[in-house]
Amino acid sequence: MELNQKLNECIDYQHFLESCQVDRARRKRLYEDFDKTEPELLLYIQKEFVKEFRMTKEDYKDEVDEFGGSLEDLYHHCSVKYGKKIRIKSKRGRPRKYGN
Helix, strand or coil, X not given: CHHHXXXXXXXXXXXXXXXXXXXXXXXXXXXXXXXXXXXXXXXHHHHHHHHHECCCHHHHHHHHHHCCCCHHHHXXXXXXXXXXXXXXXXXXXXXXXXXX
16 A cells, blocks of 8 residues: 555655665565564474364364364364363472571
């Protein structure tokens, strides 16, 4: 939308290219950052789903391939279908000393 507005404001195409140079460089950097970080983020989400729910990596891959909603909807779907893992909040080891 911004580019169309700039095109209408510019006198000729050369002026348009000069005025959009910063926007195009910014868009290029955003796409490069997206391509670099997306695989890491997807792997992180997979690890956290496997930790949170009673599911394997294969179950996760199957659910992601079949599911068509948002990440939040997928979380609720997996919560209902697989259930959450029980986490023990107590720490192992020597108990803390009280009364000092």
